[in-house]
């Protein structure tokens with residue numbers, strides 16, 4: 584495979600909407616284990632557009648790793664089809680499969696670096712396997728190490744590096760053959776929060792500067808918020824919800840998505856915080872979802888005023904998801920029952936999402 588400069592876009596090019604790079608169609612994967620059958624992936628249909636960052640989130644055992652292994656053809660589905668760059672991976676012979684896998688970069692939670700090789704040796708390794716000559720290998724390796732900010736550590740061995748540096752080497756190695764697709768399987772799960780941020784920023788640059796499509800497998804909603812364009816929520820082998828990150832953060836539809844959003848946003852009172860609030864606020868506690876809708880606060884204040892309730896802000900926060908306003912605010916509403924009901928009805932009639940904390 585030809586290696587080109589990391590500064591030039593991968594063959595994928597910039598995002599072109601409607602251009603699908605990965606397409607899973609009704610994919611099921613079952614494993615036989617000790618006489619019983621485990622359905623790891625259960626009827627999943629999902630597509631990844633060229634140039635996007637798609638996060639797949641789910642708890643342990645949801646089927647995320649199996650899904651990734653289906654995309655890079657390390658597993659074959661029990662039924663359904665997996666297409667990458669227009670090729671149906673379920674119909675390829677071993678030789679063609681090897682070629683298809685070479686077009687997919689992969690990074691792992693445990694980095695999987697070769698301890699006997701230097702940093703440069705690790706990055707150059709896939710180029711060597713691909714038959715790239717020495718001079719070109721060295722040039723490309725230097726470019727990649729420069730891109731990930733580790734040029735000065737080229738001759739170090741992996742054990743001399745921090746976790747974040749190891750993952751940056753992993754990313755450089757995964758990009759060596761210029762694949763259009765990078766799969767990141769829990770790539771930041773072994774890292775502390777600061778290092779996680781650094782690696783996520785690098786993954787975002789891989790996407791925006793090199794045009795590489797990224798599929799990010801994670802159980803951390805914070806990682807989704809930081810880098811993904813879209814998110815698919817997995818539970819019990821199924822994709823239960825898929826949507827733009829902003830939409831899923833501000834309006835999660837399924838209980839699984841709601842749990843993940845709560846884990847990453849701290850503007851909704853926890854049961855403990857709610858118990859404390861109740862000690863001082865005997866009125867009705869309601870939480871209003873804040874989006875980037877213009878003049879939302881005026882609409883909310885207007886609904887309270889028209890209903891004749893008084894509203895005291897008692898909890899919440901407003902921040903950003905993918906650079907757009909998002910958050911929730913909890914109010915104590917004081918007034919008679921009918922007035923409180925009028926306020927809630929008024930908000931809902933104005934398409935404001937409001938949850939009662941009772």
Ligand SMILES: Nc1ncnc2c1ncn2[C@@H]1O[C@H](COP(=O)(O)OP(=O)(O)OP(=O)(O)O)[C@@H](O)[C@H]1O
Nearest residue numbers: 614616621623641642643644645646647648649650
């Ligand atoms: N090779 C296998 N043989 C038998 N069962 C398997 C195999 N691979 C995965 N499973 C089972 O399939 C289910 C999904 O596993 P998978 O590793 O894909 O989930 P996951 O969401 O990636 O979880 P984790 O984050 O813990 O890896 C689990 O019940 C797991 O035990």
